[in-house]
Amino acid sequence: MTLLNAKAPYLKKEASVSSMMRDTLIALAFLLILPVVRYGVRPLVMAGMTLLVCALCEIAWSLLQSRSINASDCSSMVTGLVIVLLMPLNAPMWLPCAAAAFAILVAKKPFGSTGHTPFNPAAAGVAFATLLWPQQMFAYFNPSAHEALPAFADCNVGTVPSPAAVLKNGLKPDILPMDMLWGVFAGPVGTTGILVVCACGLYLFLKRTANWEITACCLLGAALMAALWPRIACIPLTSVKYELMSGSLLFCAVFMLTDPVTSPRTWLGRVIYGFFAGVLIMLFRRYGAYEQGAAFAILIANAAVPHINSLVCGDRRWGEELYEE
Amino acid sequence: MILRHGIKLDQQKTASLRHKIKDLPAPEETEPPKRLPPRKGELNAAAIIAAAQGAGIVDEFDGVPLFQKLKRLRRLKPNMIVACCFDEDPCTTSAMATLRENTNAIISGLVLAAQACGAKENKIAVATRREAKIIHKINSQADLIFAGERYPARLLLKKKLFSSGKNAAYIGAQACAALLAAVDDGDLQTSAVVTVAGDGVEHWRNVRARIGTPLKDLLEFCGVSEKTTLVVTGSSITGKAVTDLNEPVSAATRCVIALKKAPKYREYPCIGCQRCAHACPRGIVPWKVHQELLSAEPDPLRLTNVQKCIRCSACSVACPSGIDLTGAVQKAAHLKKSGDFLDIT
Numbered sequence: 001m002t003l004l005n006a007k008a009p010y011l012k013k014e015a016s017v018s019s020m021m022r023d024t025l026i027a028l029a030f031l032l033i034l035p036v037v038r039y040g041v042r043p044l045v046m047a048g049m050t051l052l053v054c055a056l057c058e059i060a061w062s063l064l065q066s067r068s069i070n071a072s073d074c075s076s077m078v079t080g081l082v083i084v085l086l087m088p089l090n091a092p093m094w095l096p097c098a099a100a101a102f103a104i105l106v107a108k109k110p111f112g113s114t115g116h117t118p119f120n121p122a123a124a125g126v127a128f129a130t131l132l133w134p135q136q137m138f139a140y141f142n143p144s145a146h147e148a149l150p151a152f153a154d155c156n157v158g159t160v161p162s163p164a165a166v167l168k169n170g171l172k173p174d175i176l177p178m179d180m181l182w183g184v185f186a187g188p189v190g191t192t193g194i195l196v197v198c199a200c201g202l203y204l205f206l207k208r209t210a211n212w213e214i215t216a217c218c219l220l221g222a223a224l225m226a227a228l229w230p231r232i233a234c235i236p237l238t239s240v241k242y243e244l245m246s247g248s249l250l251f252c253a254v255f256m257l258t259d260p261v262t263s264p265r266t267w268l269g270r271v272i273y274g275f276f277a278g279v280l281i282m283l284f285r286r287y288g289a290y291e292q293g294a295a296f297a298i299l300i301a302n303a304a305v306p307h308i309n310s311l312v313c314g315d316r317r318w319g320e321e322l323y324e325e
Numbered sequence: 326m327i328l329r330h331g332i333k334l335d336q337q338k339t340a341s342l343r344h345k346i347k348d349l350p351a352p353e354e355t356e357p358p359k360r361l362p363p364r365k366g367e368l369n370a371a372a373i374i375a376a377a378q379g380a381g382i383v384d385e386f387d388g389v390p391l392f393q394k395l396k397r398l399r400r401l402k403p404n405m406i407v408a409c410c411f412d413e414d415p416c417t418t419s420a421m422a423t424l425r426e427n428t429n430a431i432i433s434g435l436v437l438a439a440q441a442c443g444a445k446e447n448k449i450a451v452a453t454r455r456e457a458k459i460i461h462k463i464n465s466q467a468d469l470i471f472a473g474e475r476y477p478a479r480l481l482l483k484k485k486l487f488s489s490g491k492n493a494a495y496i497g498a499q500a501c502a503a504l505l506a507a508v509d510d511g512d513l514q515t516s517a518v519v520t521v522a523g524d525g526v527e528h529w530r531n532v533r534a535r536i537g538t539p540l541k542d543l544l545e546f547c548g549v550s551e552k553t554t555l556v557v558t559g560s561s562i563t564g565k566a567v568t569d570l571n572e573p574v575s576a577a578t579r580c581v582i583a584l585k586k587a588p589k590y591r592e593y594p595c596i597g598c599q600r601c602a603h604a605c606p607r608g609i610v611p612w613k614v615h616q617e618l619l620s621a622e623p624d625p626l627r628l629t630n631v632q633k634c635i636r637c638s639a640c641s642v643a644c645p646s647g648i649d650l651t652g653a654v655q656k657a658a659h660l661k662k663s664g665d666f667l668d669i670t
Contacts, residue, residue: 006587010561015645017593115594260598
């Protein structure tokens with residue numbers, strides 16, 4: 001029996017970066033179930049191709065830098081899956097792949113991979129795709145038409161305006177409340193199933209992988225904006241309902257804003273950050289050129305994070321006076 | 326949000342608490358233990374301290390001789406004395422088992438210790454309400470307080486009592502029992518209760534071993550496997566690895582953990598999850614210290630509170646990125662004290 005001399009601690013840890021990323025990945029994978037059941041294997045093929053592109057980009061970057069390939073933290077897979085879930089299902093296959101390649105090769109790797117990224121890579125990828133190909137990004141097929149979507153080929157199906165686009169035009173979306181909760185309306189793949197997003201969010205908050213303050217404050221900020229300055233002629237509560245449930249607001253608040261690397265590190269900072277992001281998302285919806293500007297809002301909020309961090313004093317320097325030994 | 330410091334660890338105490346404390350058979354040629362000469366005169370504070378000194382009792386929680394501790398406490402005049410009958414380490418149960426089997430002895434020993442240092446109140450600290458129920462079944466008079474299961478429990482209890490205006494002193498469970506034996510019967514402290522645990526041993530047990538027994542005997546008694554590669558004494562969080570199994574059991578050895586595989590941590594960059602700051606019971610923000618040390622010129626003003634570190638390693642355990650934060654804080658405290666980085670030219 002030869003004994004080693006290892007360093008403390010000798011415990012198995014409850015959480016590591018890879019286990020946190022795995023939690024997020026599981027939550028994101030749950031969002032794919034509903035689309036797969038409804039529209040066939042196309043979402044799975046799309047996700048698979050994007051993840052493949054992510055992995056290839058990681059490997060390519062590692063080879064370029066002549067470093068060892070290290071993808072054990074699954075962070076690029078999370079980025080890839082978030083991008084897929086923010087695309088319309090009838091988008092051409094190359095669209096999420098291009099966005100993912102941009103996210104990994106431009107927004108993530110040059111800054112030094114996980115832990116050092118100033119901007120959320122997925123948000124950067126989606127913003128890139130939105131600016132370059134807005135037609136493809138905002139053309140949604142009609143989910144109530146029951147048309148079969150091909151697994152690989154490009155879709156040539158009729159498109160309908162999403163509730164976000166209807167709101168942008170100052171009209172009230174014509175959708176049943178139950179359909180809205182279960183996601184039977186036009187919109188990005190993963191963001192329409194409001195109930196599933198809420199359940200996944202709850203899972204992440206209970207696992208302490210994501211911070212609930214950010215999501216709660218973001219939704220609060222957006223709801224306040226919607227109630228005080230409604231875009232459609234109705235009572236404030238109806239406006240809040242449609243604003244929160246349409247578009248990618250809820251999905252972004254749960255999965256993208258809560259990324260610990262790009263969010264502030266103090267409790268008060270996270271509250272400010274969430275509120276700021278929520279207000280920004282609503283401003284982009286109101287005055288922006290596109291029906292959804294959540295990705296841009298997240299990038300701007302990310303840029304404000306260092307300032308929030310230095311504004312809010314993190315040390316308990318003047319806090320409780322501790323006893324002396 | 327209610328900020329609760331410390332970290333919740335995965336408790337693995339049931340296996341070793343299932344059985345009673347077993348005596349490790351002593352080698353045959355040992356001579357019978359000596360006894361203290363009978364006490365003359367009344368039982369006052371000085372007599373108790375003299376008995377603790379004569380019996381060679383060591384407090385198992387900090388390894389300090391009990392008589393030194395009692396003398397110091399006599400000067401400091403605490404108004405409360407607490408017997409620590411909980412185990413911070415997730416698989417150690419030696420203090421809990423000692424309390425369950427010698428409840429009355431610990432209560433009497435604690436009263437003696439309180440008399441020796443002049444404390445008015447005495448309490449027994451247990452981990453949970455469930456444990457308290459078990460103790461109350463044995464002795465319904467026991468005066469209990471709860472330390473909770475969050476690591477580091479002892480420090481969090483200290484903090485709780487301090488904030489409620491109590492100036493409390495702390496003493497180990499086995500030291501209490503040994504103090505009673507020394508005062509009543511004149512017994513020397515010759516044995517210690519040690520928990521043997523980990524996946525490298527077959528039976529997780531609490532063993533009463535003679536002080537000075539090699540760890541080898543203890544591990545063999547519990548059925549150590551040949552595949553064991555790591556033996557740790559003290560605690561699985563702050564303990565140290567043993568490379569020579571002839572090392573003796575001391576009064577401060579509370580657990581021996583045998584592991585088949587040393588846990589491996591991959592080191593990732595800090596992701597800013599704040600778990601270390603929540604874990605720290607002393608108000609240090611370890612990730613900030615780590616970040617500051619990585620910068621080219623660490624600013625001493627930004628290394629806040631580092632001198633308060635008690636090396637409980639809660640931050641290192643909490644960190645999902647596997648960064649050695651305890652080491653960073655230690656280094657910062659050292660830097661701050663020495664002032665090496667001040668450029669006075």
